[in-house]
Amino acid sequence: MTTSEATAxxxxxxxxxxxxVDQIAHLGVGHIGGSLSVVEILVLLYYRHLNVDxxxxxxxxxxxxxxxxxxxxxxxxxxxxxxxxxxxxMLHTLNQGGTNLPSHCDMNRTPGxxxxxxxxxxxxxxxxxxxxxxxxxxxxxxxxxxxxxxxxNEGQTWEAAMSASMYGLGNxxxxxxxxxxxxxxxxxxVMKTDNLNDRWTSFGWFAQRVDGHDIVALSxxxxxxxxxxxxxxMIIADTVKGKDMPQIENDYKNHNMPLTAEDRERAxxxxxxxxxxxx
Amino acid sequence: xxxxxxRADGGVANAAAVNPPEMREVYARELSxxxxxxxxxxxxxxxxxxxxxxxxxxxRFPERHIDVGVAEANMxxxxxxxxxxxLIPFPGTFTCFAARRxxxxxxxxxxxxxxxxxxxxxxxxxxxxxxGGTHMSFEDIGLMRTIPRIxxxxxxDPVSLxxxxxxxxxxRGSSYLxxxxxxxxxxxAQSEDFEIGKGKxxxxxxxxxIIGTGAIxxxxxxxxxxxxxxxxxxxxxxxxxxxxxxxxQLVIDAARRTGAILTAENHQASTGLGSAVAEVLxxxxxxxxxRVGVQEEFGEVGTQEYLQKxxxxxADNIVERAHQLLARKAARVL
Numbered sequence: 347m348t349t350s351e352a353t354a355x356x357x358x359x360x361x362x363x364x365x366x367v368d369q370i371a372h373l374g375v376g377h378i379g380g381s382l383s384v385v386e387i388l389v390l391l392y393y394r395h396l397n398v399d400x401x402x403x404x405x406x407x408x409x410x411x412x413x414x415x416x417x418x419x420x421x422x423x424x425x426x427x428x429x430x431x432x433x434x435x436m437l438h439t440l441n442q443g444g445t446n447l448p449s450h451c452d453m454n455r456t457p458g459x460x461x462x463x464x465x466x467x468x469x470x471x472x473x474x475x476x477x478x479x480x481x482x483x484x485x486x487x488x489x490x491x492x493x494x495x496x497x498x499n500e501g502q503t504w505e506a507a508m509s510a511s512m513y514g515l516g517n518x519x520x521x522x523x524x525x526x527x528x529x530x531x532x533x534x535x536v537m538k539t540d541n542l543n544d545r546w547t548s549f550g551w552f553a554q555r556v557d558g559h560d561i562v563a564l565s566x567x568x569x570x571x572x573x574x575x576x577x578x579x580m581i582i583a584d585t586v587k588g589k590d591m592p593q594i595e596n597d598y599k600n601h602n603m604p605l606t607a608e609d610r611e612r613a614x615x616x617x618x619x620x621x622x623x624x625x
Numbered sequence: 626x627x628x629x630x631x632r633a634d635g636g637v638a639n640a641a642a643v644n645p646p647e648m649r650e651v652y653a654r655e656l657s658x659x660x661x662x663x664x665x666x667x668x669x670x671x672x673x674x675x676x677x678x679x680x681x682x683x684x685r686f687p688e689r690h691i692d693v694g695v696a697e698a699n700m701x702x703x704x705x706x707x708x709x710x711x712l713i714p715f716p717g718t719f720t721c722f723a724a725r726r727x728x729x730x731x732x733x734x735x736x737x738x739x740x741x742x743x744x745x746x747x748x749x750x751x752x753x754x755x756x757g758g759t760h761m762s763f764e765d766i767g768l769m770r771t772i773p774r775i776x777x778x779x780x781x782d783p784v785s786l787x788x789x790x791x792x793x794x795x796x797r798g799s800s801y802l803x804x805x806x807x808x809x810x811x812x813x814a815q816s817e818d819f820e821i822g823k824g825k826x827x828x829x830x831x832x833x834x835i836i837g838t839g840a841i842x843x844x845x846x847x848x849x850x851x852x853x854x855x856x857x858x859x860x861x862x863x864x865x866x867x868x869x870x871x872x873x874q875l876v877i878d879a880a881r882r883t884g885a886i887l888t889a890e891n892h893q894a895s896t897g898l899g900s901a902v903a904e905v906l907x908x909x910x911x912x913x914x915x916r917v918g919v920q921e922e923f924g925e926v927g928t929q930e931y932l933q934k935x936x937x938x939x940a941d942n943i944v945e946r947a948h949q950l951l952a953r954k955a956a957r958v959l
Contacts, residue, residue, distance in 0.1 A: 406710070453709070454739050461709060462738035465729065471699045472734055475706020475714075478691060482667070483710060502730070505699035512694075 347565050351394075353624055355561045358428075359389045360617050360624075363590055365424035367617075369437040371610035376440065377449065379600030380494060381421035383525040383585040386559050390568060391490060392425045400430035403457040409487045410460040410476055414469020414503075415494035415523060416450035417602070423447050423456065431458035467500025469493060470520065474510045477518040477578075488572070491520040495528050499537050504549070510578040511550030518578040519571045523558065525587035527598040546580040558583025592616060648840065649678030649747065649806035651783040655790045656715060657685050666794065667707055669693065669716035671700045677717050677747050677806060697727040701742065705734035708741045713794055719753070720746030720803060724765030735799045736772050742799045747806040749779070749839060750891035751932035753924065761924025767896025769801045770869055776821055777869040779803035781843035782812040785866050788819040796821060805840035812843065812864070824872040830859035833947060833954070834879035837889040838865045838898045841929075841938065842917075846889050848940035853947055860947070871901045873909065880910040885954045887915045887947055891938055894918030913957065915950040917943050 347355075362385050370376035392398070396409040413422050420440060427434040432446070439445040446455040450464025461476070463469045473491035480487060497503050510518055528536045539545070546553035552574045556563040564583065571579035587601070588594040591613045594603070660666040660682070669691045674680045683690035693700045697718050704714035717723070723731075723746035735742035746765055753760040769777050776796060780786040786804070793800050812827070819825065824836070827843070828850055837846035843864045850860040861883055863875060880886060886906065888899035899916030906914055919936045933939050 412706075461706070462734070465733045467698075468702050468730055468734045471702020471730070472706035472709070474699070475703035476709060477706075478703065479667075479707045479710040479712050482664075482688060482707075482712065485710070502696075502698045502702065505693070505696035506702065509693045509696065509699055509703065513691075 347562055352562050355389050355393060356624055357621065358393055359385050359561070360620050362389060362421065362424045362428065364614065364617055365428065365434065365437060366421050367591065367605065367610055367613045369420050369424060369440050371605040371607060372438045373440050374606070375602070375604045376420055377417040377602045378591070378605055379527065379587040379594065379603070380415060380523065380525065381418045382589045382591060383558070383587050384415070384418050384421050384492060384523045385589065386561055386564055387492060387521050387523065387583055388421055388425045390561060390564050392429055394565070395568065396490070397487060398429070398458065400458070403431055407486050410489050412461040412463065412469045412473040412476065412489070412491040413451045413459070414463050414473070414491055414497050415466070416464030416469070418492070418494070418523070419447070419449060419451045422451065422459070426456070426458040429458075466494075466496040467502040469497065470503050470506035473518060473520065474506050474513070474515065477510070477515040478513055480517055489518045491518070492523060493520060494523045495526060495533055495539065498522065498539050498542070507546065507549045507551065514576045515578045516575040519568065520578065520580050522580065522582045523585050524582050525585040527587040527596070527601070529598070529601045531598050542582050546582070551578050551580045553580040553582065555582040555584065558585035559589060590616060590620065645808040645810040646783050647678065647806065647808050648783060648786060648804060651786050652745070652790070652804060652806070653678040653681045655787050657682050659791060659794055660686050660689060663713070665711060665713045667691065667712050667714045669700050669704050669714055671695055671697045671718045671722065673718050677745070679717060697722045698730045701727045701730035701744070702734050704742045705738060705740045708735070713741060713743065715743045715745060717745035717747065719760055720749045720762035720765045721753070721760050723801070724762055724768045728768055731799070732772055736775060740799060741797060743793055743802065744800065745802040745804050747804045749803045749805065750841070750919070751924070751929050751936060751938060752805055752807065752841065752891070754929045754932065755926060757926030758924040763893045763919045763922075763924060764896065766803065766868055766890070766892050766898065767900070770896065770901065774798060775869060776800040776867065777803070778821065778867050779839040780866050781838070781840050781864050782809050784811050784813040784815060784817060785819050785825070785864070788817070789821060789866060792821045803839065809840045819866065822867045822870045822872055824875045825864040825866065826875070827862040827864050828860065830861040831883060832859045833885040833887060833951060834861040834863060834883045835887045835889060835943065835947070836863045836865050836876070836879065836898065836902055838868060839891050841891045841933065842889040845938065845940045845943060849943035849947065852940060852944045858947065858951065865898060868898050868901055871905060873905050876902050876905040877910045880906055880912040885913050885950050887917060887943065887950055889917040889943055892918050894920055913950060913954050915946045917946055
């Protein structure tokens with residue numbers, strides 16, 4: 347990745363955070379923390395790697411993403427709207443009755459969503475099924491999934507981890523949004539997941555750990571993961587819950603919280619500063 | 626009693642009655658037959674392919690058989706993922722694990738996500754026998770009935786199983802097949818037609834209707850009708866192979882014709898077939914109903930014969946309850 351490519355993606359990450367904060371502030375409440383922590387991962391995927399067509403969101407040969415931490419929907423909706431799957435104006439319908447943008451991802455409502463998620467722990471199994479299905483149907487697309495700390499607590503995730511390894515799913519790349527915050531507090535006080543790299547390695551995965559807000563480091567890790575042919579890959583992305591909203595960063599209470607117009611203005615002022623720094 | 630006229634025909638049926646086929650063999654055979662013609666058919670197991678007969682499917686279609694080990698929740702999730710690609714997955718395990726263990730995954734990843742997951746639960750209720758109470762599901766129909774728009778089938782014999790399985794496969798949406806896996810003699814002629822959501826009248830009668838479901842209780846219902854005939858009671862017998870959507874017209878018709886309904890199921894007397902029938906009767910044509918089934922008890926170990934007696938899932942108990950029902954009906958009429 348060239349420096350200018352990296353800079354463009356960093357700018358895109360700021361744009362996505364703007365759309366995400368605006369979306370949730372417009373509603374007044376939402377899953378802001380875990381939406382902001384996944385932005386660089388989504389930007390890297392949707393603006394550099396994923397073979398998707400906004401005009402043909404169900405194209406069979408597309409790459410697929412299972413957002414297992416379905417409550418990060420607002421970040422993904424921002425990306426999908428920006429990529430043209432639907433209008434950015436639709437972002438202001440988040441969680442309104444009858445919306446096509448529900449709090450948790452719904453493949454039957456939102457163009458570009460590949461699996462209905464939100465009940466933590468269920469996404470990785472679906473991603474395994476999609477990856478096995480791609481092999482059965484000789485589909486070229488790769489399968490990506492994004493899991494969080496809550497998913498990591500769920501036993502089903504580890505059932506899925508075993509099966510991905512058993513079936514040698516080299517076409518599956520999973521990111522852990524390792525922001526280390528849960529609803530009840532930091533993972534140290536709720537459920538420790540020390541040595542996460544070793545855990546995935548011991549389950550037969552190719553595991554890496556990188557700074558989840560460093561686009562270049564993420565990209566390099568993804569390139570290594572994509573080179574794996576016979577085992578699934580895990581990229582543990584060290585992230586910050588509420589990233590780039592200094593007033594809420596790293597506070598576990600930001601999981602699902604009210605956002606006022608004033609919060610939005612403060613965040614946008616910070617984003618402007620970040621944009622200036624990239625010039 | 627005229628059910629014999631609708632039973633399996635000629636020498637084939639007689640041979641099958643002497644040496645009845647295992648329902649699991651029929652299940653695996655039909656899945657393989659469909660899979661020959663349709664590459665979308667995929668079978669998943671959770672370390673029970675030998676128990677459920679699907680090992681033969683794996684031999685013929687190794688690529689399209691997925692064993693996930695003892696991990697039912699993951700099996701359902703993987704099936705849902707396969708379904709998103711247009712594949713038609715048939716995950717299977719014992720009823721207790723299919724319904725109790727993996728209910729949330731089946732509810733969310735398969736049904737809420739509007740996927741096409743064809744879940745099969747084997748060894749329903751007392752059929753679990755020596756596996757005992759931990760493996761005995763008297764509540765799986767009840768759980769599954771709470772899922773919007775799902776199809777729930779419990780075929781009573783190999784013929785109806787073979788006839789319903791392709792319909793289950795090609796009716797868009799998730800389903801739950803409650804499958805007796807052991808040998809069952811054919812009840813029906815090979816030529817008999819079956820349709821999801823349309824119950825089967827096995828015998829006509831005027832005094833009461835017994836509505837049964839599944840291999841064990843439809844057989845007991847038929848025996849009970851024979852016994853009742855000895856008392857001069859004319860009994861209509863219905864094989865309600867589809868519990869959801871329930872055949873409302875047939876239930877209403879039975880109520881109208883016989884004025885008394887007895888439901889018989891290898892399941893809790895509440896939440897299953899009896900409840901489904903009661904819902905129809907209450908709204909459309911209230912008549913007296915008796916529900917033969919397990920009365921607020923957990924399963925336990927024993928032979929199937931012992932357990933049927935233990936929980937009242939026998940022709941004798943149906944007859945006794947039928948007499949009580951008919952007495953109530955007579956009192957009500959007077």
